[in-house]
Amino acid sequence: MFKRILLPADGSAHSIRAAEKAIAIAKGTTGASITVLYVVDGSTSKADVLKNWDALGIIAQRKEKLSEVEKQAKSENLTYEIKIIRGEPAPAIIKYANEHHFDLIVIGSRGLNTLQEMVLGSVSHKVAKRATCPVMIVK
Numbered sequence: 001m002f003k004r005i006l007l008p009a010d011g012s013a014h015s016i017r018a019a020e021k022a023i024a025i026a027k028g029t030t031g032a033s034i035t036v037l038y039v040v041d042g043s044t045s046k047a048d049v050l051k052n053w054d055a056l057g058i059i060a061q062r063k064e065k066l067s068e069v070e071k072q073a074k075s076e077n078l079t080y081e082i083k084i085i086r087g088e089p090a091p092a093i094i095k096y097a098n099e100h101h102f103d104l105i106v107i108g109s110r111g112l113n114t115l116q117e118m119v120l121g122s123v124s125h126k127v128a129k130r131a132t133c134p135v136m137i138v139k
Helices: 013-026 042-051 053-065 068-077 089-100 113-118 123-129
Strands: 004-007 033-041 078-086 106-107 136-137
Touching: 004 013, 013 033, 013 068, 013 136, 033 068, 033 089, 042 106, 053 068, 053 089, 068 078, 078 089, 089 106, 089 123, 106 123, 123 136
Parallel strands: 004 033, 004 106, 033 078, 106 136
Antiparallel strands: none
């Protein structure tokens, strides 16, 4: 049923739980694949540069945030890919999902940026409102 699953992830506990749900859904569907999407926004990019002065260190740090998700997908022998894009999280996720015609988005209810969530509203809520495919929000 859901063959093309988008999993926006940032390494938070909620995104790890969302990954578990996405993997469970993919395991139950023949030919399913998961695209793990990491969105680098301005504040994330700035923090990455301050912690690492070289591009390879920044890339490694970003991939490290997704290592748990990758480990889970590998252990279940699932087809997956990791995409890193730039932009504001909610609009970037929505645009990517709608342009690539996913069957399902599985997203954690909260991410690493709790201040943004309190002030601007949650990324998951915005994605659920504007995505053209079904969205599962995982607590």
